[in-house]
Amino acid sequence: MTTPPGTVELRELVLPARANHHGTLFAGQGLRLMAQAAFLAARGLAAREVVMAGVTGVDFLAPVPVGRQLLLRAWVSRVGRSSMTVCVTGLADQPGIAPEEVLKGVFEMVAVDAKGRPVAIAASYRQQETRT
Secondary structure, three states, rough: OOOOOOOEOOOOOOOHEEEEEOEEOOOOHHHHHHHHHHHHHHHHHHOEEEEEEEEEEEOOOOOOOOOOOEEEEEEEEEEEOEEEEEEEEEEEEOOOOEEEEEEEEEEEEEOOOOOOOOOEEEOOOOOOOOOO
């Protein structure tokens, strides 16, 4: 199965080691997973290394209890000369329960060279709106 460049799906199980004292996904762990998905989507589209330049918004919409599966979907929604905007959503589910959107965020990523300096993304991807 192939996914288009700039899109990624990750599945994670919420284990006790990722939980807070309420038995739900610790927000820091949720943010880490979202950042990982954003990184993979951006690197896939740029076909080179990327770094995070900023987070323009993250919403934790509902708690995610231990034992739930978290499906993270990330896609590049904007491509500039060297920067990209990556949208990430997280759905939680378990057998017999409909998936529920629990996380969403927007990340700004930049393609970089070996010295960490911004570098141009292939012209074929620039100014492309892939999904909103």
